[in-house]
Amino acid sequence: MRILTVEDEREMADLIARGLRADGYVVDVAGDGVEAMAFASDGGYDIAILDVMLPGMSGFELCRWLRRQHSGLAIILLTARDAVDDRVRGLDAGADDYLTKPFEFVELAARLRALSRRDAIGSTRMHVGGLHIDMTRHQISTDSGELRLSRTEFDLLRLLASNVGRVMPRAEILDVIWGSAAYIDPNIVDQYISYVRRKLDTVDAHVRIVTARGVGFELIAMDP
Structure with missing residues (x-):
């Protein structure tokens, strides 16, 4: 590296x-x-x-x-x-x-x-809803174009997509994406979820991130 x-x-x-x-x-x-x-x-x-x-x-x-x-x-x-x-x-x-x-x-x-x-999360390519996820190139696109994400936004959305339909606890997201709750404010998870949601709203993603109050977040695929 x-x-x-x-x-x-x-x-x-x-x-x-x-x-x-x-x-x-x-x-x-x-x-x-x-x-x-x-x-x-x-x-x-x-x-x-x-x-x-x-x-x-x-x-x-x-x-x-x-x-x-x-x-x-x-x-x-x-x-x-x-x-x-x-x-x-x-x-x-x-x-x-x-x-x-x-x-x-x-x-x-x-x-x-x-x-x-x-980088160990998931396979090389993945399709969820209207999202086309390329792990090698660190790109996520839809039929309407590329979704411009920072590295952390990409990794967060990729993690949720790898666990589509499952509620991901905040603590687990924090551990996978940021490494340790000892060094990072847990509220950063909510902050980045907000960033990703705003960007998903700009494309035909056909997915949405649902909040499980007091637990975490879940990515749900929707019909086009």
């Missing part, structure tokens, strides 16, 4: 890169957004780890650019800010996860393992 790390603090960048390489990842390090864009233009990355406070181009701006160019890329933001508005801004920019500095490397490693486990 290839990871692009974007961090302007050299000591922090070296620390992250050494830890990731020790865990078996292939790592490239960029010091700013422009250098990161040059790396990413060649493609081939599975995950990008972005510091928010970068010189010139912010991590939020870089995140939006990466999401437009590489829809299947998983993106984690690193930020010294812990305000709710900053976390929401990062998720809205297309990030899949975030870590607030300072953090322990074991926490970052756990988030990366959670992202890696997502």
